[in-house]
Amino acid sequence: MSDHHPTGPSAPGTDALSQLGRATTTPQSPEEAVLERVPSPHQGRQYVVRFTAPEFTSLCPVTGQPDFAHIVIDYIPGEWIVESKSLKLFLTSFRNHGAFHEDCSIAIAERLVALLDPQWLRIGAYWYPRGGIPIDVFWxxxxxxxxxxxxxxDVPGYRGRG
Structure with missing residues (x-):
């Protein structure tokens, strides 16, 4: 019996995916999250893939209070692209993870670079103010x-009531 979607054949390189098209639960931590990749459908071409997570959340490692960010990830694929459901689950796994803004932002980027070996990747993490100070992290x-x-x-800097 096939696990493939009944309306058509699976795309090349997707047979090993463990999350797409299946019931999943949110990983309890970024370390437990499984990021998956598939072959780039346009190898040899340079194009930009953008993911935007406008409601990213994590926890302050000291107070346990929630932190919120608007995260934008841009990358130019090499041989691989990230499977988007696995990325969503990975980002959601930070909800109960205590880390400073800088650590969360760079950890996301480094995990993607290790998985994909892209030609280029950048992350813009636009954190909402805590203690009156917004922190934005770029790498x-x-x-x-x-x-x-x-x-x-095009994510505007925080302006408050300015």
Whole structure:
């Protein structure tokens, strides 16, 4: 009996996926989360993939209070792309994870780089204020390849009542 969707054949490289098309539960921590990848359907082309998580949450490691961020991840695939359901579950696993903003932001990027070995990746993590100070964290793997259109992240800086 096949686990494939009944309306058509599976895409190449998707047979080993353990989460897409199956019932899943939210991992209890980022360490438990399983990020999955599939072959890029356009290997040899340079294009940007963007994921936006406008309601990302984690916990302050000291107070246990919730922290909220708008996260934008851009990357130029090499041989692999991230499977989006596994990314959603990975990001959701931070809900009960205590870490500082900088740690969460860089950990997400580094985990994706280790999984995908992309040509280029950047993360913009726009954290909402706690204690009256918004913290934004930006990181990228290096200079993007020349000639690739990389749109601005266009997340406005926090203005308060300004």
């Amino acid at each position: 990228q793997t290096g200079e993007p390849p020349k000639g690739v259109w990389i749109p601005a992240q």
